[in-house]
Amino acid sequence: MKLSILCLVAAALLPLFCAWLAKWDGIRSGGFDNRAPRAWLARLEGRPARAQAAQANSWEGFPVFAAGVLAAQVLAAPQARIDLLALAHVLLRLGYIGCYLADRASLRSLLWAAGYGCSIALYFAAAW
Numbered sequence: 134m135k136l137s138i139l140c141l142v143a144a145a146l147l148p149l150f151c152a153w154l155a156k157w158d159g160i161r162s163g164g165f166d167n168r169a170p171r172a173w174l175a176r177l178e179g180r181p182a183r184a185q186a187a188q189a190n191s192w193e194g195f196p197v198f199a200a201g202v203l204a205a206q207v208l209a210a211p212q213a214r215i216d217l218l219a220l221a222h223v224l225l226r227l228g229y230i231g232c233y234l235a236d237r238a239s240l241r242s243l244l245w246a247a248g249y250g251c252s253i254a255l256y257f258a259a260a261w
Contacts (some may be wrong), residue, residue: 137205141199141200144222154234184233194248219251225244
């Protein structure tokens with residue numbers, strides 16, 4: 134299996150990991166309301182709220198990344214370049230999530246931009 138495809142799977146799982154982090158304390162304490170999870174999540178503060186925000190941003194960025202990987206694959210860009218950009222994207226997203234949880238806003242924004250840049254670079258790899 135191509136590394137870039139594994140990276141697609143990893144990127145698709147990152148929002149679920151963030152959701153689990155956002156809900157973990159509430160589940161553990163019995164305070165999580167599965168009948169109205171969005172309302173419950175909207176009331177979160179601190180680290181769980183940041184995990185929820187990281188989840189939302191991970192869902193928002195995934196389509197651009199996934200389409201970039203697939204476009205590069207279909208248009209036969211060099212596989213090593215696709216794999217490198219896909220792996221860099223996932224690693225940068227992991228760093229982004231870590232910075233979000235740690236409340237490191239400036240570094241988080243830098244990692245977001247670099248990860249998004251990898252997604253856009255996949256389109257350029259496909260075009261050439």
